[in-house]
Amino acid sequence: MADTSVPAGLALDPEDPRPxxxxxxxxxxxxxxxxxLPPGTRLPPVRRLAEALGLAAGTVAKAYRELEAAGVIETRGRQGSxxxxxxxxxxxxxxxxRRYATEVAGLGLSAEHALELVTAQLHRPR
Structure with missing residues (x-):
């Protein structure tokens, strides 16, 4: 039976190589x-979404934390995300x-060095 509390479009693709x-x-x-998922859409609680998607709660919690850090979602305490x-x-x-981080990681640069390079470019006269 499908969980109707899970917003449409959140189903995962088993053929997708991404975690x-x-x-x-x-x-x-x-x-x-x-x-x-228009602004204001309440996302399911971590455990409920994890169960609906067949994932560990920690996997969903990680995604929510990263989405919140990126400003995509906001968590309002017990009210939800x-x-x-x-x-x-x-x-x-x-x-x-994100593209820059992927590229510099592929080049083998440390995060610290990558940040130094970005900072220097941001402070460069235009």
């Missing part, structure tokens, strides 16, 4: 962008930062 927490983060971000309105500029900056 479940990354797939879940992507689904929530995509839902916010395409309108299937909600999709935040998108700030397009911030969203673009987060996407750019």
């Amino acid at each position: 479940p927490s990354e797939q879940l983060r992507h689904r929530v971000q995509q839902g916010r962008t395409d309108g299937t 909600f999709v935040r309105a998108a700030d397009r500029t911030e969203d673009l900056a987060v996407q750019a930062a």
